[in-house]
Amino acid sequence: MVSLAFDPKSGFLPDGAVLEKMAAAARDVCAAHGIGDGEVSLSFVSPEAMKSLNNRYRAVDAVTDVLSFPAYESATEARDVLSGLEPAARGEVSLGDVVICTERAEAQAAEYGHGAARELVYLFVHGVLHLLGYDHEDEAARAAMRAREEATMEKIGLDR
Secondary structure, eight states, X not given: OEEEEEOGGGOOOOOHHHXXXXXXXXXXXXXHTTOOSXXXXXXXXXXXXXXXXXXXXXXXXXXXXXXXXXXXXXXXXXXXXXXXXXXXXXXXXXXXXXXXXXXXXXHHHHHHTSOHXXXXXXXXXXXXXXXTTOOOSSHHHHHHHHHHHHHHHHHTTOOO
8 A cells, every 4th residue: 555765865764663553554545535445655755855846736936845736636536447457457546645754743743742653654644645635725625634634643542
């Protein structure tokens, strides 16, 4: 379900327990949307790389914590594509890419008073939800996204 890409400039690779929590989170989010198979590409980058990506793709000249690059417009489109494939081919379908700035994640973890592992997994869940069409552009959308984030974090044992 989760493939890992690594930016050597970031100097970071999470331990196996964090990666397993991320995989469990991806399975939970996808299952909640009727998606049983698929792949999410995950990259960890430096602040400089994240600022460059944010500027290039969002025209925001600042470092951010997580960016998502969806392969589909919505969970419905992803589900429809995946359900039309033979089971053996479903694992080859990418839902998109999630990019996390590890330095920013570690700073936020300290600010929020929890561990870096929890923050990394939370940002990953947030990113995967963006891949499936969630946003936080208005209060209703923000509340729906937050509820799904919290449900997934609780299910994988990383609730507040």
